[in-house]
Amino acid sequence: MEDRATITLTVNGLTQTRAVDARLLLSDFLRHDLGLTGTHVGCEHGVCGACTILLDGRSARSCLTLAIQADGATIETVEGLGRMGDLGRVQQAFRDHHGLQCGFCTPGFLMTITDMLRHHPLETDDQIREALSGNICRCTGYQHIVDAVRELARARGPLT
């Protein structure tokens, strides 16, 4: 419990070195130590997906990851996707299709979808819904999120 370690990792392009408790969750590290509160904590048992980030390019649950496990890793969070006046394409598609309501699950969805667009065909609605099935949204019934992903997958074209 008193074990501490110094970790160095890259978060949204910036290198960070911090001393942390060995038991500190990556989600708490991002939110409290780095102040990146865009990553949300919805269940702390890996089911809801609100805390999803990209860890070395692939989606991961930051609530099921210890900060020290991310030593040396490259992390991307919602704050790295775009800014208020300059939304990234996944963010823009969510806005265009009304893919969010309360916004709490949204950062997790954005990160999952960023990963899925890079690695999965997403050619049919069934494939899209399967890709989204690890993230819970309680507001939208998923329909507008599916609409946004369908448009993004079409704009991307087939995976090469």
Next chain:
Amino acid sequence: MTAFDASVEMRPKLVGQRIKRTEDPRLLTGSGRYVDDMNPQGLLHVALLRSDQPHARIRSIDVGEAFAVPGVLAIFDAGDIAGDFQPAIPASRMKGYYATPFRPLAEGKVRYVGEPVVAVVAESRYAAEDALELISIDYEPLPVAVAKDDAAADGAPLLHEEAGTNVIISRTFARGDVDAAIASAPVVVKGRFRMTRKTPMPMETRSYLAEWDRRRQALTLHSSTNIPGIVCDVLGTCLGLPGNRIRVVAPDVGGSFGGKGSLNHEEMLVCVLARKLERPVKFVADRMEDLTAMSQAFDETIEAELAVDADGHLLGLKADVIGDIGAYSIYPWTGALEPVQVVSFLPGPYRMEHYRGRVRGVLTPKPPTGPYRGVGRPSSTFAMERLMDMAARRLGMDPAEIRRRNLVTAEEFPYRTGSGIIWDRSAFQECLHGVCEMVDYPALVRERDAARAEGRWVGIGLASYAELTGIGSRIAVAPGMPINTGTESASIRIDATGAVTAAFGISSHGQGLETTLAQVVADELGCRMEDIEIQHGDSALVPMGTGTYASRSAVLGGGAATKTARVVKTKVLKAAAFLMDVPVDDLDAEGGVIRARSSNATMTFREVANAVYAQMGRIPHEQREDLVASESYDPYLGTACASTHLAMVEIDPATFAVSVRRFAVAEDCGRIINPLIVDGQVHGAVAQGIGAALLEEVVHDEGGQLLTASLADYLVPIASTMPQIEILHVEAELPNNIGGFRGMGEGGTIGAPAAIANAVSDALSGLGIEVDTLPVTPERLFRLVEAARASA
């Protein structure tokens, strides 16, 4: 009934358009601010030791070595804070009702598993949770009656001895002679319907941060609530603080669905502790705490009997409802909110003379039930719509036809139901007709029959309902509750830069009210939408505001916005008339520009505002008025709202899993402010209704222990289990309400469970199965099918 005239003259510029939401850029970029995102200097964290007993006397509490944990500052039980507050009393004028006092920590005894008993305050949540492990509570277990029928029985152990009974709510609604109607009816169908307990499960858990201002001796509570005004009023009373020294702010709130729409133990607690410790104090529930102790939903058993004549006309309905309200009558709505609404709404949108609905609300050792999207109506609609289908089946009549014959028609409005609810005109018949046309009902029936011929379990289900939304001051949202839920106010000001700030007592928590209210204000005031900031979710903004619940904010907030904007516009035009030297009648404003009809003269809002505020003497002092107004709106009766849902399902004969193949909704929410947002509300509410029908169930065992304490046990819909939802909007005219808006946020949750239950029953009609309990999980279906096969 005439459809709303959507001509250019009638429909202003922004209302009715699919405007992208103002809220989105901040929420999409991680720039939103939810309570747990706030970390003021000196912040302390609270963790709670909760009861592991359903009903027990607290003999003693041993904190052991808890104080030795680094970072732990203080530990409190009920005795330590006894003098720091008065309990909240959920009052009601109902006869025979007992208002259970509501406190931050259990005092003397615990009444449900999960009730907070000891609070640890520490520099970090990690430290506070470490300390919890070292604290032990010695309980003297007391007898329990966990099931509501047992708790209602004579001699059952009492949860609140002062009440003298566990049955603290008992009411009957009646009209006509239902017994005679049933006795002489050619067809009588009956059932015992059960909508099990649910949890609202918003994605953001309950989060509270209280800050004590030593200088002003004032308290600010940042709360993930959707009723900041109500919470502020009650906490002011409990803490002995006048309204100008207590403020409740709901910042970005991650959904509620009713779960954040009542007063919470933890919400009181952080306020008491912040004042006591003179430090900011935060409590954020983890998911297990929310699943265990957030207010829960439904949990009624409805025994009902419906009498129908040979042509399918409804003659009478008799119902006996028992509601499990949990261990406390929730503040402010009381435990009557949910079960009493079941009997109020049970007659549905139908013409029917004879009715008797009896309801009892029973205290049990479980978390209190409170509001959950739809309140009462998901259960009542489930029971009534099942009876409608059962009657249709007995008569060999199509389910759509029996509804068509009984839905209140345009000429009959206003129609008073047997329970006393008055339906104002809404598109009852048109929604049924519309949904059937949208899906090509005859073709869908042929498709089902073809699938049946192949031996597949495919079924179609309809559900029609009506609800009261935007309720005014004539009736309380909750029975007998003394709080005014019928009025909302708005305050609009234009400053020297021409910027418009519009403040409201409502409290958006995902509905997009910052966008829709800006649409209304821009149209009414004639300013640009981008010049408006909508403020809400803060008890300090306006004198009269309770929050956002009961599908009221578009109706009441929109009405207050309209009235207030009109007053401000008059002031703007008066000033402009003087400045432009034209008669005021010659002016109009649109898009931020004031134009004279008879000339080319124009002024911008910014120019007028600058002249009014910044240019001394430009307008003579006796004519100069600030460009501000505050108005309130009370729709008095409120609005009726109608819908018909249609589901087509298929049951997998190997796994008994139900897949929803099609889902269609025809709904009348009056004049639509933003179709994009309305569609989103319908999708989300239908998803919750499908969850209630197929997946979601809070299970307590015979010992009162929660068996569904994780999201692996309490299942909610995910993307791969949700169908595409087809929507038809019927915008029926509503002349008596400002703006013509009807409330619509909850409706989807009301129709979907019944439509799914009817579809599943239809799919299994060959076996004579009538679904009477939701969710109809694979296990329940398996048992129904096994029983039907055994008896065949």
